Amino acid sequence: MPKAQRSPEEIQLVRDDIMSKALELITSDGYDGFSMRKLATRLGIAAKTIYNYFQNQDELYLCLLTKGFEQLYECYEIAVGRHKKPMNQIGAVIAAYIEFGLENPNIYNLMFTWHVPKFNDYKGTPMENVARHELNTALKCFNFAIDLMRDYLGDSPAIKEDTLQVELIQIWSHMHGYVAGINNTLLDYLHENPLSLKQMVIDRAFRNVRSDLTAYQRRIGLTVILD
Numbered sequence: 001m002p003k004a005q006r007s008p009e010e011i012q013l014v015r016d017d018i019m020s021k022a023l024e025l026i027t028s029d030g031y032d033g034f035s036m037r038k039l040a041t042r043l044g045i046a047a048k049t050i051y052n053y054f055q056n057q058d059e060l061y062l063c064l065l066t067k068g069f070e071q072l073y074e075c076y077e078i079a080v081g082r083h084k085k086p087m088n089q090i091g092a093v094i095a096a097y098i099e100f101g102l103e104n105p106n107i108y109n110l111m112f113t114w115h116v117p118k119f120n121d122y123k124g125t126p127m128e129n130v131a132r133h134e135l136n137t138a139l140k141c142f143n144f145a146i147d148l149m150r151d152y153l154g155d156s157p158a159i160k161e162d163t164l165q166v167e168l169i170q171i172w173s174h175m176h177g178y179v180a181g182i183n184n185t186l187l188d189y190l191h192e193n194p195l196s197l198k199q200m201v202i203d204r205a206f207r208n209v210r211s212d213l214t215a216y217q218r219r220i221g222l223t224v225i226l227d
């Protein structure tokens with residue numbers, strides 16, 4: 001009797017398990033030390049079985065990154081849904097980003113910290129489309145925050161896209177520095193309890209972006225919104 005075909009849900013559960021074990025291995029052995037053979041050993045299956053779910057090691061890696069950015073985006077949506085005012089939503093996203101990074105250090109490091117292949121490394125290869133999907137998912141998170149700032153500022157032709165991009169890069173650098181410093185334990189050498197600074201970092205990032213956007217409103221002649 002032929003083996004019953006797995007449902008899409010069952011297949012996804014297997015893929016998720018493979019990605020979870022792959023992340024554990026990448027975390028322990030480094031990206032360069034990761035291999036499908038090691039992964040198969042950890043899963044207790046033949047290496048060829050993994051290829052029933054992923055074309056190759058690169059696709060597995062890119063799908064792992066994509067899943068991380070999907071999870072981050074979902075965190076943003078949940079955080080924003082708790083607030084109605086754009087500036088409060090911006091503050092909620094700042095907190096959600098830091099919480100995500102601290103609660104999921106392994107995938108966060110792979111997404112934002114480690115020197116690992118990016119989209120440009122896959123251009124012109126069979127994995128370009130998979131890499132493009134990963135990049136678009138990552139940029140979706142970036143644009144989510146840009147859209148919140150645009151909502152706060154309102155609809156005006158005077159608003160420059162590059163100004164919003166620079167603002168987001170600045171605030172991201174602030175948040176990422178803290179999360180990375182916690183995750184790699186560097187901040188342990190600078191403060192006796194760096195995790196206790198989390199709310200202060202969130203509040204300071206929020207004040208900075210609010211101050212910058214308010215100053216920008218004044219500079220381009222928009223009505224200042226205080227909410």
